[in-house]
Amino acid sequence: MTSSLAGTASGVPDKFAALGLTYDDVLLLPGETDVIPSEVDTTTRLTRGIDLRIPLVSSAMDTVTESRMAIAMARQGGLGVLHRNLSIEDQAYQVDLVKRTQTGMISNPVTIGPKATLEELDEKCGEYRVSGLPVIDEDSTLLGIITNRDLRFVPVAEWGHRLVNDVMTPMPLITAPVGISR
Incomplete structure (x- = not known):
């Protein structure tokens, strides 16, 4: 096939294969809609066991996601993926910080004894x-x-x-x- 358009596995040309778009190439024009924002459901299934209220996942980069970002993402309904450039102990500590930030009743709170200084x-x-x-x-x-x-x-x-x-x-x-x- 000598077409200028790239083909797919079936040999049928993919009409978007040769077209590259950037953010500046796409414009959404404002207009009236019948969609009621409060009725929109953006829930996305990430895995069989994980549904996200909003389809946002933070990057697992050391400059992006540690406990603070993971907590913020979770509070909004997304997912923060902790990076791996930490020791196992530090990773466990970051996960512990995120889990203890959940709202509601904490089943295993951090406590202190009366004889501690x-x-x-x-x-x-x-x-x-x-x-x-x-x-x-x-x-x-x-x-x-x-x-x-x-x-x-x-x-x-x-x-x-x-x-x-x-x-x-x-x-x-x-x-x-x-x-x-x-």
Whole structure:
């Protein structure tokens, strides 16, 4: 076949094979439509087990996708693919950050014990990028909560020896105007 158009496996010429288009070559003109935006479903099946609300997948490049991009993509209904230029430990850490960012109830939250120092609390909060943690005992019973607001009046110089138990907000937490009885 000596046609200037490239052919397909069946020998039939592909009319778009010799045509190359860029973004500047295509223009969508605005106009009226019968499509109601709220009724549009852009759900796309990526695999048998993964449906995406929006058909967007971020690139698995080290300059593009780590936990922050994967979290942002997931919140919008897309998928963030973490890059492989990390150690296995760092990859697991990035996945853990993404999974713990889900909204709703966290089934396995990061916690801290009452005998931990405020310095240990600060390290753990920094590691997981959170501003507070539930305080639990050895039996996983909730004792209270400690947040960055509890630390406001504790000098940083004391964080190495002050315990979480000393400054946490204990259970039961009751929020009501002064003078209200149980």
